[in-house]
Amino acid sequence: MNQGNSPTTTIEYNDRAVRYFMLAGIIWGLVGMGAGLLAAFQMYFPQLNLGLSWISFGRLRPLHTNGAIFAFVGNMMFAGIYHSTQRLCKTRLASRALTWFHFWGWQAIILGAAVTLLAGYTQGKEYAELIWPLDILVTLTWVAFAINFFWTLARRNEPTLYVAIWFYIATIITVALLYVVNNLQLPTSALHSYSIYGGVKDALVQWWYGHNAVAFFLTTPILGIMYYYVPKAANRPVYSYRLSIVHFWALVFIYIWAGPHHLLNTALPHWLQALGMIFSLMLWAPSWGGMLNGLLTLRGAWNQLRRDPVLKFFAAGVTFYGMATFEGPLMSIRAVNYLSHYTDWTIGHVHGGTLGWNGLMAAGMFYFLAPRLWKAKLWSQSLANLHFWVAFVGILFYVGAMWASGITQGLHLNAVSDDGLSLKYQFLETVQTIRPLLLFRAIGGSFYLFGWGLLMLNIFMTIRGAEPVNGTVEVPASDVEATRQTEGTIGWIGTVFNWPFIYSAFFIFGLLGWIVGQGLGDAGDIIQVLGIGVLTLTTLTCIVHFQVTGRKWGEWYEKLIGNWIPFTVLTFLAVFIGGAIQIIPTLAVQRVKNLEDRVQVPYTPLELAGRDIYVSEGCYNCHSQMIRTIVPDVRRYGDYSRLGESIYDHPFQWGSKRTGPDLAREGGVRNNIWHYDHMHNPQEISPGSIMPPYPWLLEQDADYAAIPGKLKALRVLGVPYPEMTPEEVQAQIDEQAQGIVDSLHEEYRTADKDKKIVALIAYLQKLGTYEDVDAAQARIESSKVLE
Amino acid sequence: MEVILLTVFCSVLLAVLFGILFWHERRHRGFGSAEREALRPLEEDSGQRSARDHHS
Numbered sequence: 001m002n003q004g005n006s007p008t009t010t011i012e013y014n015d016r017a018v019r020y021f022m023l024a025g026i027i028w029g030l031v032g033m034g035a036g037l038l039a040a041f042q043m044y045f046p047q048l049n050l051g052l053s054w055i056s057f058g059r060l061r062p063l064h065t066n067g068a069i070f071a072f073v074g075n076m077m078f079a080g081i082y083h084s085t086q087r088l089c090k091t092r093l094a095s096r097a098l099t100w101f102h103f104w105g106w107q108a109i110i111l112g113a114a115v116t117l118l119a120g121y122t123q124g125k126e127y128a129e130l131i132w133p134l135d136i137l138v139t140l141t142w143v144a145f146a147i148n149f150f151w152t153l154a155r156r157n158e159p160t161l162y163v164a165i166w167f168y169i170a171t172i173i174t175v176a177l178l179y180v181v182n183n184l185q186l187p188t189s190a191l192h193s194y195s196i197y198g199g200v201k202d203a204l205v206q207w208w209y210g211h212n213a214v215a216f217f218l219t220t221p222i223l224g225i226m227y228y229y230v231p232k233a234a235n236r237p238v239y240s241y242r243l244s245i246v247h248f249w250a251l252v253f254i255y256i257w258a259g260p261h262h263l264l265n266t267a268l269p270h271w272l273q274a275l276g277m278i279f280s281l282m283l284w285a286p287s288w289g290g291m292l293n294g295l296l297t298l299r300g301a302w303n304q305l306r307r308d309p310v311l312k313f314f315a316a317g318v319t320f321y322g323m324a325t326f327e328g329p330l331m332s333i334r335a336v337n338y339l340s341h342y343t344d345w346t347i348g349h350v351h352g353g354t355l356g357w358n359g360l361m362a363a364g365m366f367y368f369l370a371p372r373l374w375k376a377k378l379w380s381q382s383l384a385n386l387h388f389w390v391a392f393v394g395i396l397f398y399v400g401a402m403w404a405s406g407i408t409q410g411l412h413l414n415a416v417s418d419d420g421l422s423l424k425y426q427f428l429e430t431v432q433t434i435r436p437l438l439l440f441r442a443i444g445g446s447f448y449l450f451g452w453g454l455l456m457l458n459i460f461m462t463i464r465g466a467e468p469v470n471g472t473v474e475v476p477a478s479d480v481e482a483t484r485q486t487e488g489t490i491g492w493i494g495t496v497f498n499w500p501f502i503y504s505a506f507f508i509f510g511l512l513g514w515i516v517g518q519g520l521g522d523a524g525d526i527i528q529v530l531g532i533g534v535l536t537l538t539t540l541t542c543i544v545h546f547q548v549t550g551r552k553w554g555e556w557y558e559k560l561i562g563n564w565i566p567f568t569v570l571t572f573l574a575v576f577i578g579g580a581i582q583i584i585p586t587l588a589v590q591r592v593k594n595l596e597d598r599v600q601v602p603y604t605p606l607e608l609a610g611r612d613i614y615v616s617e618g619c620y621n622c623h624s625q626m627i628r629t630i631v632p633d634v635r636r637y638g639d640y641s642r643l644g645e646s647i648y649d650h651p652f653q654w655g656s657k658r659t660g661p662d663l664a665r666e667g668g669v670r671n672n673i674w675h676y677d678h679m680h681n682p683q684e685i686s687p688g689s690i691m692p693p694y695p696w697l698l699e700q701d702a703d704y705a706a707i708p709g710k711l712k713a714l715r716v717l718g719v720p721y722p723e724m725t726p727e728e729v730q731a732q733i734d735e736q737a738q739g740i741v742d743s744l745h746e747e748y749r750t751a752d753k754d755k756k757i758v759a760l761i762a763y764l765q766k767l768g769t770y771e772d773v774d775a776a777q778a779r780i781e782s783s784k785v786l787e
Numbered sequence: 788m789e790v791i792l793l794t795v796f797c798s799v800l801l802a803v804l805f806g807i808l809f810w811h812e813r814r815h816r817g818f819g820s821a822e823r824e825a826l827r828p829l830e831e832d833s834g835q836r837s838a839r840d841h842h843s
Contacts, residue, residue: 285801
């Protein structure tokens with residue numbers, strides 16, 4: 001667009017913000033990975049929590065996951081987005097105030113999260129543990145980021161939006177949607193709340209969020225970064241711009257549907273499980289299309305990999321993306337998930353993604369940016385190369401150990417004796433089998449963290465004494481004019497009433513008819529046939545139409561990428577459809593007919609206090625409460641879990657990993673004294689156990705004063721509690737707690753009824769208690785949730 | 788059965804579409820402004836200014 005004698009304007013980019021986000025990402029990377037490493041060693045040496053509540057595994061693991069995702073990758077992606085967007089738009093960030101509110105707001109959230117999570121304040125939902133005041137701050141900060149970003153797009157001096165920007169747009173709008181919907185909650189105090197969703201409803205919303213946090217926080221922004229920095233580092237254009245278009249739209253449309261693959265083989269309706277599995281398998285195509293687009297960009301530049309650490313990190317990062325996105329759909333096949341779910345295989349999978357894809361891409365980008373943002377040469381190329389190999393070996397150790405551990409434990413847990421009537425291994429035996437692999441994992445993590453230390457040293461030495469610089473660009477007036485002419489050329493009518501959009505809409509309707517029809521019985525057969533018909537007709541008509549008229553799909557698309565508002569709206573629609581199809585039926589699955597034959601008995605006030613302690617200590621990080629509809633689960637833990645049995649659980653506690661056994665039917669299996677002794681010293685009661693000790697539960701008081709308010713909140717959410725005065729609540733607590741204390745005294749254990757251990761025992765002994773639906777009918781009919 | 792059929796259909800459809808794309812890319816690279824778009828990341832900054840001179 002640069003044209004001859006056109007007058008120019010000099011624009012100076014806001015690279016200071018990029019430097020700040022980059023350095024924050026590097027520091028938080030150390031913290032997030034350090035927390036993970038400590039947690040990994042604790043799994044081999046359970047006593048490593050030193051008897052301290054705030055570094056016990058259940059609290060440390062959320063710090064690790066939130067630190068790695070939101071602090072490390074978050075700051076890294078903001079650095080990449082702000083750096084590349086300014087250059088792709090040839091304009092400075094729109095608002096200095098919003099940029100710094102974004103930066104400091106995000107760091108305040110991270111600090112707040114670190115303190116509250118270690119102190120045991122949590123929502124009890126994976127990757128959504130932050131308490132409600134922090135959720136509000138996240139929302140405000142994200143809104144500031146979004147305004148700043150879109151405002152920058154509106155002020156750009158480039159007519160069209162490059163592919164990296166599309167991925168950033170998808171990230172911003174989808175994360176906002178996911179975060180707000182999943183974090184709807186009813187506060188009971190300044191630090192505590194209950195999710196407005198309960199049981200299966202909470203499970204579905206949570207995994208719609210959890211899965212897509214991976215998709216739209218850990219994947220799409222990094223893909224945008226890939227599309228900008230890989231061509232730049234290789235000094236070659238992206239392999240296929242056309243492929244990037246298909247990659248983007250297929251990915252954002254398909255990804256959002258795949259959440260239910262986290263709930264396979266549960267009592268979740270089969271059509272939802274099938275939906276999650278089908279869309280997960282379809283993800284293979286766009287994911288690998290994107291990976292190949294990234295790798296093929298390096299065609300003709302492979303020789304540079306020998307000496308350029310930046311390209312080395314990028315090439316390996318993109319390859320790990322391919323591996324992780326091959327493995328994910330594989331694990332979403334129900335038969336594979338039967339083996340892999342709740343085991344270390346999942347842990348290996350996610351770390352292949354975070355350490356391999358996110359971590360290596362982050363390192364490549366930081367090594368690329370540091371010399372440019374500080375006008376200095378990288379201090380040591382060879383140290384960066386060493387970092388690469390140390391990290392690479394570390395990942396292989398880590399992921400290899402977790403694959404071996406997961407598959408081994410999965411096979412052992414599912415193995416039956418020769419007569420086929422009983423299970424071959426006790427849970428603890430399987431833990432002992434995989435224990436050496438847990439040590440290997442920690443060693444692999446140590447390698448990776450050591451590599452990160454090398455990066456910190458290298459970057460520190462690079463920027464020490466160097467001059468921080470901001471990039472500038474000369475923008476010809478003709479570019480500004482061309483941009484203004486492009487913006488607004490498509491309009492709303494032009495966005496929607498055009499053949500590409502219409503064909504896409506018909507295709508999606510046909511596909512939805514085919515899919516949704518499966519869950520609708522006899523009437524569904526007609527819908528399915530209609531869906532297949534629309535799908536086929538649309539495809540054929542579209543091909544013939546474009547061939548005959550000679551029109552190009554690209555004509556419309558070129559206009560679309562010059563208009564950020566219609567583009568953003570279409571992106572929102574693409575992700576909204578999948579979310580709506582899943583979430584709206586979820587509102588129906590808790591109806592009486594889906595309770596099957598059982599309904600949960602609401603917790604007593606003491607049991608509720610115990611449940612809050614269970615959530616606060618992060619027990620769900622190691623224990624599931626969901627017996628799957630598969631034979632080995634039923635043989636090991638009892639009858640499979642019905643949807644009605646967790647209907648009053650706000651939040652649900654189905655879990656995603658069984659480092660310890662399932663607890664769905666724990667109530668009554670062991671006596672109170674066993675639980676008391678087990679919490680005090682698990683290894684003494686269960687030799688070979690890797691559960692950490694929880695001595696503070698025997699010393700600290702439970703917060704009974706908060707229970708009346710919590711009961712009131714749960715009543716608002718539909719749990720059928722009768723109206724009770726605080727005195728009545730306390731009387732109930734005292735009576736039940738005294739019974740537990742008396743049973744402990746019989747075996748010479750001393751416990752006061754106010755202690756946390758008493759409430760927790762009450763909760764554990766309640767697990768698995770249910771009523772027949774008929775017996776609970778009166779309660780069900782009076783509950784608005786069940787209507 | 789329906790699930791398998793649907794999965795196979797969708798997977799094959801996507802695989803074929805991507806296959807056509809790759810094949811097409813080898814023969815007719817880009818469309819319209821695609822070549823220009825693909826070159827966008829390669830544009831370098833015009834210059835640099837010290838960030839110490841003023842607050843960004």
